[in-house]
Amino acid sequence: MDEWIQGIQCGDKLRTALLHEDDDNWCELQQDKYQNEFLFKILQFVAIGGSLNQFEQSITEYMEATKDLYKDLVCVAKDETTNEIRPMSLVFRVNSVTTTNGSVLPSLDDHP
Secondary structure, eight states: OOEEETTEEEOSHHHHHHHOTTSTTHHHHTSHHHHTOHHHHHHHHHHHOOTTOOOOSSHHHHHHHHHHHHHHHOOEEEOTTTOOEEEOOOOOOOOOEEETTEEEESOSSOOO
C-alpha cells in the first residue's frame, strides 16, 4: 500500500527519498550540493508532481523529461577565457509574491 506524505502519494523509492524524512537517502538529498542545483530541482518537481501527476514505473521517463526541460530553460555558451561550456542563464527561486490584493505566494497548500 502506498504511503501519503504531505498529501503526495509515495509508491516508489524515488518519491519516498525526496519526501520522507525517515528514508535512508533523505538526509543526503537535503545537502546544499543537491538542493542548490537547478537540475535537481527540476527532477524533484517532475518526480513529485502534483495531484494530477501520472506516475511512471521507470526513472528513465523522469530523467528524459528533466533533461528536456533543462535544455529548454537554460542557455549555455563557451566561455572565451577558459573555453569551457558554461550555463549563461540565471535561475531564481521565488519564495513569496505580494500584490495589491494580498499574498499570492506562498500558497496555503505549499508544494514540497
